[in-house]
Amino acid sequence: MSKQAIxxxxxxxxxxxxxxxxxTLTSLLRDELGLTxxxxxxxxxxxxCCTVILDGETVNSCLVLAMQAQGREVTTIEGLAKGAExxxxxxxxxDAGAIQCGFCTPGMILSAKALxxxxxxxxxxxxxxxxxxxxxxxxxxxxxxxxxxxxAGKMSEx
Amino acid sequence: MxxxxxxxxxxxxxxxxxxxxxxxxxxxxxxxxxxxxxxNLKLKKLAPKVLLDLGGLEELKGNRADDGLxxxxxxxxxxxxxxxxxxxxxxxxMGAGALGSPQVRNxxxxxxxxxxxxxxxxxxxxxxxLGAKAVLAGPNGERxxxxxxxxxxxxxxxKEAGEILTRVILDAPRPGVGGGYQKLGLxxxxxxxxxxxxxxxxxxxxxxxxxxxxxxxxxxxPFPMLSPGAAxxxxxxPAQETCFSEAAEAAAAEARPIDDHRGSAAxxxxxxxxxxxxxxxxxxxxxxxxxxAQA
Numbered sequence: 001m002s003k004q005a006i007x008x009x010x011x012x013x014x015x016x017x018x019x020x021x022x023x024t025l026t027s028l029l030r031d032e033l034g035l036t037x038x039x040x041x042x043x044x045x046x047x048x049c050c051t052v053i054l055d056g057e058t059v060n061s062c063l064v065l066a067m068q069a070q071g072r073e074v075t076t077i078e079g080l081a082k083g084a085e086x087x088x089x090x091x092x093x094x095d096a097g098a099i100q101c102g103f104c105t106p107g108m109i110l111s112a113k114a115l116x117x118x119x120x121x122x123x124x125x126x127x128x129x130x131x132x133x134x135x136x137x138x139x140x141x142x143x144x145x146x147x148x149x150x151x152a153g154k155m156s157e158x
Numbered sequence: 159m160x161x162x163x164x165x166x167x168x169x170x171x172x173x174x175x176x177x178x179x180x181x182x183x184x185x186x187x188x189x190x191x192x193x194x195x196x197x198n199l200k201l202k203k204l205a206p207k208v209l210l211d212l213g214g215l216e217e218l219k220g221n222r223a224d225d226g227l228x229x230x231x232x233x234x235x236x237x238x239x240x241x242x243x244x245x246x247x248x249x250x251x252m253g254a255g256a257l258g259s260p261q262v263r264n265x266x267x268x269x270x271x272x273x274x275x276x277x278x279x280x281x282x283x284x285x286x287x288l289g290a291k292a293v294l295a296g297p298n299g300e301r302x303x304x305x306x307x308x309x310x311x312x313x314x315x316x317k318e319a320g321e322i323l324t325r326v327i328l329d330a331p332r333p334g335v336g337g338g339y340q341k342l343g344l345x346x347x348x349x350x351x352x353x354x355x356x357x358x359x360x361x362x363x364x365x366x367x368x369x370x371x372x373x374x375x376x377x378x379x380p381f382p383m384l385s386p387g388a389a390x391x392x393x394x395x396p397a398q399e400t401c402f403s404e405a406a407e408a409a410a411a412e413a414r415p416i417d418d419h420r421g422s423a424a425x426x427x428x429x430x431x432x433x434x435x436x437x438x439x440x441x442x443x444x445x446x447x448x449x450x451a452q453a
Contacts, residue, residue, distance in 0.1 A: 001165040021166035021209070043159030044197045045262055046348065057237065057264040062159075063196045064265070065189075067166050068213065111260065132347030133259025 006070040010035070011079030019066040025059075026050045028066035029076060037077035037106045041135075048134035051107035052076050058114045060133070077106035080113070088158070089113055092151035093144070100138035108134045112148045121152055159200040168211040172218070172295060172324065178210055180297050180320055186210050188322055190233060191265035193258065194274045217295075218269065218324050221245040229293075230326045232269025236281065239268060247328065248444055249337025249356060253284035256341045259348045269323045272308075275315050278351040278377035282309070284339060286382050287356040287374040290328040296321040309381035334361040334369075336445030338437035342429055344420070351377050352421045353429040355409070357437035359445050361397060368392045373405060373434055378413035378426050385409040388434060397442050406434040 003018040010033060017032045029035045029052065038061060041049030045060040052061045053075040080087035086094070089109050099105050108131060115122055115130035122130065127148050128141075136144065169175035179186055187206040189195055190213075198204045212218055212233065219231040221243070228245040239246055240255035240263060257263055257271070257280040271281035272292055282305070291302045294317055308315050317323060329335075338357040343349030354376035360369045371392035373385045387408030395401040415426035 022161040022163050024161065044200060045193055045258075048259065048261060051261055054264075058261045059264055060193075060261045063192050065166065065192070065196075065209075065211075067168070068192075068211065114260070129347065130260060133261040 004067065006067060008069045008071065009073040011075055017066070021065070021067060023066040025052065025054075025061035025064040025066050025069050025074070028069065029061065029074070032066075035076050035078050039103055039106060041103070046135070047104070048107045048111065049104055051110045051134065053110055053114055056114075056117070058111050058133070075110070077109060080109065087113070088155050089116070089148070089151040092147040092154065096143045096147035096150060098140060098143040098147040100136075100140050104134055104136045104138075108136065108144055112151070115148070116152055116155065120156055122148070124149070161196065161199050162202070162205055164199075164206055165208045166211065167208060168214050170214045172215050172322065175210060175212065175215060175322060176295060176297060176320070178208075179322065182208050182210075184319055188212050188273075190267040190270040190273075191235065193262050193266045194270060212269075212322065215324075218322075223330055226330050226332075227327055228330045230268055230328070232267060232272075232323050232325055234268045236263035236266045236268075236271070239281070245330065247284070247288055247331045247335075247337060249284040249288060249339060249358060249441075250281070252337065252339035253280045253356060256280045256339065256354075262348075268326060272305075272326070273315065273317060273323055275309055275311075275313050275381060276350070277312055277379060277381055278354055279382060280341070280351070280354065282382045283354055283356040283374045283376045284337065285326060285328070286384060287337065287358040287372045288328050289358070289372060290326050292317075292323050293325040293327060294318075294321040295324045300324070302327065306384055309383075311380045314381075332448075333451070334363070334365070334445055334449045335359070336361075336441040336443065336448060338440030338442075338444070340433040340437045340440070342433060350420075353377050353415075353426050353433055355430065355433040355437045357434065357441045359392070359397065359438065359441040361445050361449065365446060365449050366396055368395055368397050368401075371405070373409050373437070375409060375413050375430055375434075378415040378430055383412075383414075385412045385434075387412050392438075397445075402435055402438040402442075405438060406431045409434040 039049035041047035186208040373388035388405040391405040410431040415423040
């Protein structure tokens with residue numbers, strides 16, 4: 001089967017791409033659209049590094065076919081900042097030192113964003129559950145939880 | 159990790175999907191949430207020539223309530239089930255909420271969990287305890303299959319290659335009915351259960367006597383299993399600790415665990431006893447809560 005044209009919205013902008021049937025959404029974003037903020041980690045849905053928001057819900061983009069994104073809306077880490085101004089979650093991760101090697105960070109922040117979209121003032125347990133699909137191998141979870149708490153506080157003040 | 163080559167089709171109706179499946183036979187695999195299928199393709203455990211994306215089939219979507227029964231669409235995601243709603247029994251919501259991670263729950267489907275049929279499947283156990291039926295559509299029409307008898311082995315069910323699981327039918331949630339779900343794993347999320355137990359209790363109008371009970375056990379047999387001994391230790395008896403303990407003993411006796419890298423058979427049998435007891439207490443509290451709320 002040859003490549004097929006798909007149209008989707010990425011970070012608010014309509015995009016078009018030619019994709020193979022066996023191409024994942026991770027590969028579409030990274031290799032076709034140049035959005036390398038989405039990381040390719042385990043490739044089997046365990047680590048969460050490839051997390052993106054698809055029609056309002058987080059997914060492991062390594063387990064979504066590019067063709068399944070036809071007509072849908074994707075938010076990646078590149079879609080969070082407004083110009084030079086970081087999203088409150090991004091700023092909170094920087095401020096709390098919640099970033100070490102940084103590989104898990106885009107997925108962590110998108111999972112945290114989806115959590116705060118539904119639960120603006122989460123408990124500590126809700127945060128750890130909300131981030132349970134994202135692994136950090138630098139083991140900096142404590143600061144990540146602090147960063148989400150901090151961002152939740154600042155976002156509710158705003 | 160790369161996916162092998164395959165062709166991709168996205169049929170727009172159930173008849174179209176069934177006819178494509180009929181033409182392609184074993185070469186085609188239906189794709190729902192992809193959280194198991196795409197992983198198995200990447201790990202080279204499966205190599206279908208065609209993926210048939212079921213995502214466009216309206217027949218597999220939405221939940222309906224009718225005449226004391228509910229019909230749940232096979233494409234319901236675990237997330238949607240976990241968030242409950244009038245058609246979703248509490249027990250099913252608990253199981254769905256215990257599955258995988260948020261990202262996995264946002265993709266994994268009711269139908270996918272039933273077709274993948276893993277021995278510890280978080281959605282299969284509650285459905286088995288709830289006495290649910292699967293609707294299988296094939297070239298010669300639809301058939302309803304009770305889940306007690308549907309599972310045949312790990313990843314193996316009575317569903318034939320030309321059939322698509324379209325919906326699940328079960329009793330609508332009602333007062334005096336409660337469920338309990340207990341999952342034991344080595345960690346609290348993204349885990350395949352070491353042992354899991356789903357218990358379903360229906361009380362008589364007196365709020366004390368067990369009218370109907372089902373206890374489903376996971377990860378202790380080649381497929382999700384019911385414990386008939388636990389059910390008969392409960393039905394017609396007062397819903398209290400004495401018969402809960404008898405039911406837990408019966409469940410432990412009937413479990414068929416094996417030793418594997420995740421735990422020993424003896425430990426699993428012990429945990430069946432403990433988790434059955436806890437699941438029954440939880441089910442009773444939910445059933446009584448329901449009944450009081452109604453009164």
